[in-house]
Amino acid sequence: MNRAARATIDTSALRANLNAAKEASGGARIMAVIKANAYGHGIVPAARALSGADAFAVARMEEAAAIREAGMEQVVILLEGVFHAEQIPQAASLDAELVVHSHEQLEMLEQYSGSHRFRVWLKIDTGMNRLGFPPEDAVELERRLAACAGVAGRPRLMTHLASADLQTDPFTTDQIRRFREATAELKGERSIANSAGVLAWPDSHSDWVRPGIMLYGVSPFEGRSGEGLGLRPVMTLASELIAVKTVPAGGRVGYGGVWTASRDTRIGVAAIGYGDGYTRHLGSGTPVLVRGKTATLAGRISMDLITLNLEEIPDARVGDEVILWGTGLPVENLARKAGTIPYELLCGVTQRVAMRLV
Template structure:
């Protein structure tokens, strides 16, 4: 088998979820597992958290269906609601909770007769300007849903644009907007995403929605004492498949981007952009070889990448190469650090690991 595996540490996932709960002991924490559990495998993650999470958050009915077919009976919130009125029958049958962010969704719900009232999360556009009702519309929408026999428990929700920043007036305005509405409506509130869970206790509500932090990525602009306690869940582990030493002035890889300045020992590693490793990774992007830091040398290829291991004499064919995560000796390379070298964010790296990379779970799910 080609030596490239994404190891998923379900104990680390549970650790991070419990950290989210400790951050907000008076809130319930919905585990957000959309985008196939941020690339980690939604069903495996849901099974690992099924005894702890009061609900799971997903982006679509398709994602909820995977969980229900896998035996997950925990409540599931459709964070974007339905995409067509036809989906309401399955929302009802699967006992899902749903966001309502647009007038057409409200109209569709009022025209439908469910077997049991459907819990609804009213989304407010408090300043993100993606989904949600304008603040001056919310009271009328809330009242219409209160009056609708189709609707069960009601919550108010919104999403922060800048909660990751160390200081943000925009965050403060969003918070004030939604808290004012919640007070006037006497509505249970869900505001806190991962950064707000970690750093903004004033945003904690009836339900928080930790997402990327569950997978060990720190979403804060500046790490704090709590976020430093996150543990990596995915370790993307490859091996050295070839070694060679080249002289000074030699160019490595497509386009010859990397040019050696001295005799250089180059390792070829069994991973590339065809596996989801970012092709934009710059020379100098860190990896761990036998638990020691080394750096990318040359452009990433589809199935391979090249690393300068001149300072790691023990590197050999078959040596472990950790592209992010935890090495066998316990050394950790943060996916956030790798993402910075790729001019992107951890979300794109984690969700970008392609299906041809096998996931291996520990403990077995």
């Protein structure tokens, strides 16, 4: 086996970040968002480590099934509900709670004649203009849902914040106000906050919060690191040096020869590339850690390999660990360099990367 690329998942950091979310949420219940393979961390191990959450939120039926197949009995919420009526029996057999965001979904529940009673979450669109019903329809739709034979109890109520990561953007205050006004006469429990809401918008906490990225130790705010927010990074992505050579002055390294040695330079080759999820949008000069010191990418990222300028680490040898992100090298910084967000880098770690739990 030569899967040199590995993602080490620190389960104690997951638990610590869950506690941080609880403390920041002022007693709200926690719906831990573990969709997209727990943001690339492995849905089942992440869910096990986060078993202290009050519920799990997923985006796909397969994700709910993975939780049940692993024997976990916690509440699971399908954040986008079912996509087709044929999925309702499966959602029932998984005992999943359903978000209802469209008239199609409402009609599916009105026509459902099975014996299961679903807990449902009515999703109200307070300005994101993605999923959800207009605020002015909330009262009527809540009554229609409550009247469905397949619905258990009063529908719960939710909305999603579009700009909570922008800490001074008044749009979030507007969304919270619209949600409050739309639901003022309704009884169901409420949920508004994502991680940025948990950390920066106390008015969004309500009954349930829905943190995702912060559980993985990562900041939802541009320009701030998770560690600066009191979170612990969960994933360390690493590989190892499989070759070290000296490239003479003037030698070009890698595809396209976009990096040229200005003097004789020790170049290390590590076994990781965009085929593992280490995005090719990172360029020469991107830092990695070898022997606790910083080396930099030299040349383009290939599918399976990267080339590193080792001139600052003369003792680096074949077999040395190369850390791409994690403690000491925040994924937030790499995302900025790659012109993306840390969510995308984490979710993009591919199946080829070996997952190790510690």
